[in-house]
Amino acid sequence: MSFTLPGNSPLAPIVLDAVVIGAGQAGLAAAYYLRKRGVAFRVLEGAATAGAAWAARYDSLRLFSPAWASGLPGRPWPGNSLRYPTRDETVAYLRDYAAHFNFSVDTGQRVTRLAPASGQPGYAVHTAAGRTYLARYVIIATGPYAQPRVPAWANQLPPAVAQRHSRDYQRPAQLPGTGPVAVVGSGNSALQIAADLAATGRPLFAAFDERTSAIPNNQLMWTGLTLTGFMKVPRHTAPGRWLHRQPEGVVSGDLHHLRRLGNVAFIGRATGVQSGGIIQGAKAPTPPLEAVVWATGYRPNYPWIELPILAPDGFPQHQRGLTAAPGVAFLGLPWLDTRSSALLNGAGADARRVVAALLAGQ
Structure with missing residues (x-):
């Protein structure tokens, strides 16, 4: 892919193969697989560091899955793998993950507009800091819906x-x-x-x-969920459709x-x-x-997306993350593909599949 870089202004658009919006677990997992494919990309994060959304959660939060079942691709959690990590441990893990792989994370870049690029293929991503990024591929990884x-x-x-x-x-x-x-x-x-x-x-x-319903949360349960593949049943299958209704x-x-x-x-x-x-x-x-x-959940809030990929009620329209806009995908949404799609332990599988599909032109 190539774009014409207009002008030599310090604020001239940054031209890339791909832009990932959001530096949480889904965005960082996407970065891992983009890096493996040799794609030129940057991850845009509105806050000052990767994993900032986790840092804003309540102090007493613990993950609902043990460390061994909560890792991102290529880097297991450090320390006792049987523990249920705290909020602060999760923030530290995500920051360490981004630093370990030396991903290009542009912080302080809150996205305010995603629209087709003018006069050339691909998309323009504009930020509140005044930057514009041009890319053939855009992965929206802003996490589960954020509007209370x-x-x-x-x-x-x-x-x-x-x-x-x-x-x-x-x-x-x-x-x-x-x-x-x-x-x-x-x-x-x-x-x-x-x-x-x-x-x-x-x-x-x-x-x-x-x-x-109430279910136990222990090592035996997570071992069973992992061995049976329960958390990985795709939504588009008959068992997945049934699970999604529960x-x-x-x-x-x-x-x-x-x-x-x-x-x-x-x-x-x-x-x-x-x-x-x-x-x-x-x-x-x-x-x-x-x-x-x-503690009543969230609804979607994407006023900055100027592409035909949202339903009238504002929810993303996609097939396992892929949208009708060529080269644009979502990651990290509830049931994007499986029950684990919005969780740490589901980010890697979805990112691997979505990155492969985007680069294959599907």
Whole structure:
């Protein structure tokens, strides 16, 4: 591939074979396979370092998979492979991974526009820092959807009730007071955050859907998942379509721990708000609350993509990561191909397949 480099300005476009947007696990795995194929590329990261999205997560976060099942291609985790790494260990691993392979990661380059290149094949990637990158291939690896999603009735809570989405929660001291707090959500992050808050001794109300399945999380389970290939079943197969319809389970040990705490009450799935700062659960209401943490997931937010690869609802349109725009692909999305696609242990397989397909012109 070649582009004509216009002018000699210090801010003239940077011409490459490929651009990877995002320096999390998916973007770094893509970089690994682009490097192996001899492709000239750069990874664009809006923050100051690789792995920055992990650094913004809550302090008490631990991976839900052991280190041996969480590595990126070409570099296993250091240290005890049986441990469940912490947030800070994960950030350190990703930074070390990028440094070990000496990937070209351009930090401070938040992408503001992805559009067809003017007058030549390929695409122009523009950043808030004023840079433009021209490339034949673009891999969008900004991770699972990043726009917080909360119930429509959340705005009915009075202003005195502090509200924070799990994306912006890091530690209990961020929430005011010592009185009742609710965590709304039925996923693993909701359980970890609830336990974090409950450890302060304040009354904790878990708005958790009782229909959510709970599964063990131990070395035996991960060995079984690995040997059976359960986490690698492609979504486009009949078994994969069935698995995709099943709700995500939570770690049974975390759920049982939370149920044993004397200052925690489970109120069932949150259904609405009552006057006075009360959240109604399927089983019971909370008392008047001082704060709420919404661990209720995310929705897509791609206003910077000017290509016909988004559905009317904003979700990416792709086939196992590949889009209708030749040379453009997604990585790191939930169920991009398998249940593990958005996880550390799924990034490598998806990146290998997507990079090979892009370079083959598929």
